[in-house]
Amino acid sequence: MNDNPHMEIDFHDIVTDPNLSRREFLKALGGGIFIFFCIGDSSVLEAQRRGGRGYPEDFNAYLRVGPDGRVTCFTGKIEQGQGAITSLPQMLADEMDISPDMVDMVMGDTAQCPWDMGTFGSMTIRFFGPPLRAAGAEARKVLIELAAEQLQVPQDRLAVENGVVFDKQNKDKKITYADLAKGKIIERHAKEKPPVKDPSAFKVINKPFLHRDAQEKVTGKAKYAGDMRLPDMLYAKVLRPPAHGAKLKRVDTSAAEKMDGVSVVRDGDFVVVLHKSPDQAVAALAKIDSEFEVPPATVDDQTIFEHLLKNAGRENTTAQGGQLEEGEKLSEIVIEQMYLDGYKAHAAIETHTALAQVEGNKATVWASTQTPFPLKDQVASALGFKPEDVRVITPFVGGGFGGKSANQQAVEAARLAKATGKPVQVMWSREEEFFYDTFRPAAVVKIKSGITKAGKATLWDYHVYFAGDRGAAQFYDIPHHRTSSVGGGFGGGPSVHPFATGAWRAPANNTNSFARESQIDIMAARAKMDPVEFRLKNLRDERPIRTLKAAAEKFGWKPAPSPSGRGLGVAVGIDSDTFVAEIAEVEVDKRTGKVRVRRIVCAQDMGLAINPAGATIQIEGCITMGLGYALTEDIRFKGGMILDRNFDTYELPRFSSLPKIETVILDLPNEPAHGGGEPAIITMGAVIANAIHDATGARMLQLPMTPDRVRKAIAAMA
Amino acid sequence: MAETIGFTLNGKPVTITTDGQRPLLWVLRTDFGLTGTKFGCGQAVCGACTVLVDNKAVRSCNHPVRNVAGKQVRTIEGLSSNGDLHPLQKAFVEHDALQCGFCTPGMILTAYSLLQQNPQPTREEVIAGMNENLCRCGAHTRIIDAIQDAATQMKGGKA
Numbered sequence: 001m002n003d004n005p006h007m008e009i010d011f012h013d014i015v016t017d018p019n020l021s022r023r024e025f026l027k028a029l030g031g032g033i034f035i036f037f038c039i040g041d042s043s044v045l046e047a048q049r050r051g052g053r054g055y056p057e058d059f060n061a062y063l064r065v066g067p068d069g070r071v072t073c074f075t076g077k078i079e080q081g082q083g084a085i086t087s088l089p090q091m092l093a094d095e096m097d098i099s100p101d102m103v104d105m106v107m108g109d110t111a112q113c114p115w116d117m118g119t120f121g122s123m124t125i126r127f128f129g130p131p132l133r134a135a136g137a138e139a140r141k142v143l144i145e146l147a148a149e150q151l152q153v154p155q156d157r158l159a160v161e162n163g164v165v166f167d168k169q170n171k172d173k174k175i176t177y178a179d180l181a182k183g184k185i186i187e188r189h190a191k192e193k194p195p196v197k198d199p200s201a202f203k204v205i206n207k208p209f210l211h212r213d214a215q216e217k218v219t220g221k222a223k224y225a226g227d228m229r230l231p232d233m234l235y236a237k238v239l240r241p242p243a244h245g246a247k248l249k250r251v252d253t254s255a256a257e258k259m260d261g262v263s264v265v266r267d268g269d270f271v272v273v274l275h276k277s278p279d280q281a282v283a284a285l286a287k288i289d290s291e292f293e294v295p296p297a298t299v300d301d302q303t304i305f306e307h308l309l310k311n312a313g314r315e316n317t318t319a320q321g322g323q324l325e326e327g328e329k330l331s332e333i334v335i336e337q338m339y340l341d342g343y344k345a346h347a348a349i350e351t352h353t354a355l356a357q358v359e360g361n362k363a364t365v366w367a368s369t370q371t372p373f374p375l376k377d378q379v380a381s382a383l384g385f386k387p388e389d390v391r392v393i394t395p396f397v398g399g400g401f402g403g404k405s406a407n408q409q410a411v412e413a414a415r416l417a418k419a420t421g422k423p424v425q426v427m428w429s430r431e432e433e434f435f436y437d438t439f440r441p442a443a444v445v446k447i448k449s450g451i452t453k454a455g456k457a458t459l460w461d462y463h464v465y466f467a468g469d470r471g472a473a474q475f476y477d478i479p480h481h482r483t484s485s486v487g488g489g490f491g492g493g494p495s496v497h498p499f500a501t502g503a504w505r506a507p508a509n510n511t512n513s514f515a516r517e518s519q520i521d522i523m524a525a526r527a528k529m530d531p532v533e534f535r536l537k538n539l540r541d542e543r544p545i546r547t548l549k550a551a552a553e554k555f556g557w558k559p560a561p562s563p564s565g566r567g568l569g570v571a572v573g574i575d576s577d578t579f580v581a582e583i584a585e586v587e588v589d590k591r592t593g594k595v596r597v598r599r600i601v602c603a604q605d606m607g608l609a610i611n612p613a614g615a616t617i618q619i620e621g622c623i624t625m626g627l628g629y630a631l632t633e634d635i636r637f638k639g640g641m642i643l644d645r646n647f648d649t650y651e652l653p654r655f656s657s658l659p660k661i662e663t664v665i666l667d668l669p670n671e672p673a674h675g676g677g678e679p680a681i682i683t684m685g686a687v688i689a690n691a692i693h694d695a696t697g698a699r700m701l702q703l704p705m706t707p708d709r710v711r712k713a714i715a716a717m718a
Numbered sequence: 719m720a721e722t723i724g725f726t727l728n729g730k731p732v733t734i735t736t737d738g739q740r741p742l743l744w745v746l747r748t749d750f751g752l753t754g755t756k757f758g759c760g761q762a763v764c765g766a767c768t769v770l771v772d773n774k775a776v777r778s779c780n781h782p783v784r785n786v787a788g789k790q791v792r793t794i795e796g797l798s799s800n801g802d803l804h805p806l807q808k809a810f811v812e813h814d815a816l817q818c819g820f821c822t823p824g825m826i827l828t829a830y831s832l833l834q835q836n837p838q839p840t841r842e843e844v845i846a847g848m849n850e851n852l853c854r855c856g857a858h859t860r861i862i863d864a865i866q867d868a869a870t871q872m873k874g875g876k877a
Contacts, residue, residue, distance in 0.1 A: 080818055081816075081817030081818025081819065081855045082817070083817070210811065210812070210814055211811075211814055211816065211817075213819065214810065214811040214814070214816060214819075215803075215811060216819075217816055217819030217822050218794075218803065218807040218810045218811055218816070218819075218822055218823075218826060219754070219794065219795070219797075219798060219803070219807065220752070220753070220754020220755070220793065220794035220795045220823050221754070221795075222819050223753070224753075224756075224820065226753070226756075226757065227747075227753035229751065229753075235748075276748075277740070277744060277748050277749075278744050278747075278748060279740050279741055279744040279748075280740075347854055348818070348820070348854055349756070349758045349764060349766055349818070349820045349821045349852060349853070349854050350756070350758075350818070350820045351757070351758075396818070396819065397818065398756070398818045398819070398820030399817075399818040399820060399854050399855055401854070427757065429760055430758070430759040430760055430761070430764075431760075613814060617814055617817065617857070617860070620856055620857075620859060620860075621817060621855050621856030621857070622856070623856065624856030624858060625854065625855075625856050646759055646760075646761055646763065647759050647761075647763045647764050647852060648761060648763050652852050652854060653856070653858075654849050654850075654852065654858075655844075655845045655848045655849045655851075655858050655861075655862065656845050656846070656849050658845075658858050658859060661859060
């Protein structure tokens with residue numbers, strides 16, 4: 001993740017009042033037992049130390065056992081539907097011998113939680129989980145020590161059940177966590193790794209739990225950024241250009257200003273109308289008379305791939321082995337192919353929203369964001385405030401998928417709150433959402449690969465242009481191979497793309513897995529081998545082998561070389577340390593080119609699944625979202641003008657698009673927990689492309705595989 | 719032009735003096751503080767803003783408040799009674815039929831309207847009835863299961 005902009009280190013001091021000592025701060029929190037701990041990458045903390053601001057030196061999350069016996073976990077991670085609010089308490093519950101109901105989560109509040117870079121990359125469970133479990137174990141250790149003292153019983157004779165410590169020899173001798181924490185201020189650091197529970201002792205971890213935020217969400221009580229209300233707040237609508245790169249030539253706001261209750265803020269090209277009703281702000285915006293100069297379009301969704309290849313700069317070799325020339329000599333069949341992928345929108349149903357309040361030189365911002373801490377610094381910088389005078393609060397986020405990290409709307413709200421002296425909400429319209437989205441980048445992949453007639457892979461020369469390199473490296477047993485990438489981790493920048501691009505659920509890996517697994521499928525077909533058998537023959541790593549076997553078994557796979565006419569496809573991939581194998585069954589209407597996905601079986605090797613129910617839901621979500629980029633989703637544009645601006649033309653997957661979904665999570669409780677929020681989406685392009693080939697013999701080389709493209713590919717064979 | 723509009727909101731009579739052209743969505747969210755109804759697209763193509771008007775699902779983002787004069791409006795906040803979840807709400811919880819939860823109120827109210835018209839829909843009928851509601855997290859299969867389960871529960875006289 002070194003290319004992630006949010007790794008740029010700036011951090012937060014949880015002691016917002018510099019005159020307050022740590023101890024006074026803990027007292028102000030109501031006392032109790034505090035366990036501080038670090039998340040994952042120690043280089044992050046090292047960089048913070050070098051930043052010279054002193055805090056946090058030794059932790060970036062903590063938990064508290066309060067005098068009521070409840071355990072509160074303070075973390076900069078946020079809840080966007082991925083289920084961390086459910087799975088994180090499960091981990092604490094087992095380590096502390098309490099029920100998950102005794103755990104409260106305080107998430108994404110920069111005044112209460114220590115610095116965190118953000119919630120993305122399927123990292124919460126992987127990197128936050130282990131130290132959280134260690135902190136829970138440390139908390140339990142402290143509580144046992146206190147109980148031993150209070151009960152006058154040696155520690156090794158004590159056991160805990162549901163937050164009550166008791167003497168194993170005399171169950172009446174007991175004391176609750178609440179009584180132990182009462183009147184205490186104890187501070188510990190979970191630096192040394194205390195022993196955590198063995199999987200055989202799990203009561204809560206690795207057991208299915210329902211979403212614990214569901215009750216609030218089905219009753220409408222759950223608050224999102226747009227649901228925050230403050231007295232005298234105003235709703236803002238910002239004048240937007242018709243195209244990226246357009247310049248404001250002339251603007252007349254007089255008609256809007258005449259409207260009852262409308263105020264106008266103008267700061268250069270930032271022209272805004274505000275009203276106490278959001279719909280009246282919309283009406284006022286329509287009254288603004290403006291003229292923009294739109295630069296001539298030099299690229300559109302048809303010419304973009306040519307443009308990308310023309311702008312391809314230096315390649316970086318990210319993986320290699322053997323000698324390509326040698327591989328070519330060994331190859332009896334050589335296949336060269338080019339794969340294309342267009343821009344995709346994140347399209348969370350909640351649009352970017354924020355409410356900001358500025359009082360004196362302090363600002364508070366409630367935002368739909370995946371990155372509250374980076375946002376804090378963005379706001380501070382935009383307002384000229386000190387970072388410690390800005391607080392970001394993250395309510396529930398209505399879907400992120402990597403798209404809620406840029407925070408433009410929140411900075412706009414903060415600027416307007418400062419300018420008007422009133423709380424201001426900015427809630428983007430769907431059209432603004434599409435316009436300012438940080439799209440998944442359009443990309444090209446070129447592959448030259450070779451096999452022997454017996455179906456042994458001999459050559460792999462892989463070049464990805466502008467998708468990014470996540471998932472680019474192949475994992476097959478190919479003696480002569482090279483992988484190279486142009487455009488870095490997130491696929492180039494504004495010099496290449498006509499608008500913003502960024503991380504989109506499993507960044508780069510969707511494009512890379514589409515290309516790789518399509519190519520592998522071509523190789524299998526050319527070797528006249530069954531695609532599952534071909535993969536197994538050319539894999540050596542045990543993890544993809546067992547994952548693929550699990551999927552094939554669940555599916556009831558019967559070997560046949562493709563095209564078999566059955567409409568079955570297979571694809572394997574890795575993301576966030578998790579291997580995924582998918583098998584699809586499709587029906588293709590050869591006349592219209594319409595593809596109907598009937599069934600998807602997905603097997604996942606994700607190590608320890610903290611909440612298998614939550615992990616299953618993430619797989620289902622990935623498969624469903626993946627149907628969109630595979631079949632229908634594509635941003636059409638002309639220069640900086642985005643032509644798809646709402647769901648009327650940008651087609652998301654719907655109820656009627658859904659296949660039967662079956663999932664297998666390999667039972668691996670003794671292995672570390674790997675990522676679960678993204679892996680199952682990466683193979684959706686290839687698995688459907690391969691199934692289309694199996695049904696029709698037509699090879700789809702471009703995403704999405706729209707009816708028009710499928711029809712043309714079928715026609716091209718004749 | 720301001721006009722006075724009276725209607726029943728979650729079982730209680732209300733009046734509001736406002737421009738009758740204003741979309742019902744913003745009147746509910748802003749004037750009545752009922753933020754359970756969500757904005758998703760503003761063009762009635764996603765369903766996040768769905769409310770019930772006389773027990774029928776209506777997209778409130780482009781529905782003038784004037785059009786609900788004299789009618790019964792129900793939002794997600796008015797679905798449970800005396801703190802008891804409606805069978806649909808309960809089924810959504812039990813089937814884990816949501817992730818981020820942003821489309822959920824619109825899903826539940828669309829389903830409510832569907833079950834009013836067709837108390838025992840087939841799976842295909844549920845899909846057809848819900849097809850214009852969008853969910854980006856991919857809870858679809860679970861939503862279908864939840865609706866069918868709720869239909870069974872409601873037929874059992876529990877609603």
